[in-house]
Amino acid sequence: GGGHLASAVAVRDCLESHTPPRPAGDGPSASGDASLDARLAVDMVDVGKLVEAGILGPVLSSIAPFSGDDVYNFFMKQGQYGLAAAATDVGMSSIDRNAEALVKFFSAYLEKERPDVVVSYVPSLNVLLRRSLALTLPRVELLTVITDMESSPAHRWIDPYDPTPTQGGRQHTIVAGGARLHAQAWEAG
Numbered sequence: 001g002g003g004h005l006a007s008a009v010a011v012r013d014c015l016e017s018h019t020p021p022r023p024a025g026d027g028p029s030a031s032g033d034a035s036l037d038a039r040l041a042v043d044m045v046d047v048g049k050l051v052e053a054g055i056l057g058p059v060l061s062s063i064a065p066f067s068g069d070d071v072y073n074f075f076m077k078q079g080q081y082g083l084a085a086a087a088t089d090v091g092m093s094s095i096d097r098n099a100e101a102l103v104k105f106f107s108a109y110l111e112k113e114r115p116d117v118v119v120s121y122v123p124s125l126n127v128l129l130r131r132s133l134a135l136t137l138p139r140v141e142l143l144t145v146i147t148d149m150e151s152s153p154a155h156r157w158i159d160p161y162d163p164t165p166t167q168g169g170r171q172h173t174i175v176a177g178g179a180r181l182h183a184q185a186w187e188a189g
Contacts, residue, residue, distance in 0.1 A: 003147045004121040011119070011145065012042045043113070047122050054105030055098045068094075088154055092124055099128060106132035110140075119143045123155040130172050138171070145175045151184050161189025 048069040052061040068091045075084035095102065110118070110132055117140060120129055126144050133140050144157065151157035158174060158181070176182045 007145060007147050008044060008119070008121045012044060015042055043115075047120070047125060050106065050109060051095060051102060051125070054102045055094055085154060092154075092156075095124060095128070102128050103131050103135070107136045110136045115140060117141050117143060119145060121145050121147055123148070123151070123157045126157070126172070127159050133171060140171065142172045143175065144172065146177060146181055148181075149178060150180045157181070158184050158188045 046069075048067055049061065052064070052067060055061075056064070068087065072084050072087045072091070075081070075087060106128060114137065118129060118133060120126055120142065121144075123146075126142065130142050133142055146157045148155050148157065158176075174185050176185045
């Protein structure tokens with residue numbers, strides 16, 4: 001545990017420190033908000049907490065003593081990889097059973113936040129994020145940065161390409177850092 005967050009923080013820090021100010025009069029951002037600061041603003045969102053709020057509701061998820069990610073990371077730190085895999089299976093099953101509710105929840109969240117781009121460092125949510133963006137902000141790109149060595153059924157980073165506008169496949173870019181991931185991305189379309 002922790003690799004996804006460390007990767008996200010590194011990219012955020014790099015973007016924030018190396019992005020020049022937008023020239024005056026350059027117009028609003030892609031989201032249409034002319035009031036944005038001229039420098040790039042990067043908001044980090046714990047999508048695990050969003051998933052839990054979408055499934056459990058905001059009140060119940062806010063009072064839970066620990067999250068699914070906390071359980072997974074605890075088992076990983078203890079070297080209990082089988083239990084971590086079981087926790088992943090339970091989480092994936094919950095996501096799959098609640099997919100439509102999560103698309104609605106993510107869509108409402110994205111409509112409120114209006115990002116210019118969404119960058120994901122989490123496996124297994126890309127289809128739901130793509131569908132939510134396609135419904136809410138169809139011009140906004142989803143960029144998935146893979147932090148594992150391959151996509152697998154337990155860690156679904158790469159899903160089959162679906163060019164249907166309501167599925168958002170055309171607006172999804174995958175950063176595949178190794179030869180195996182690169183081949184898997186091409187195989188999936």
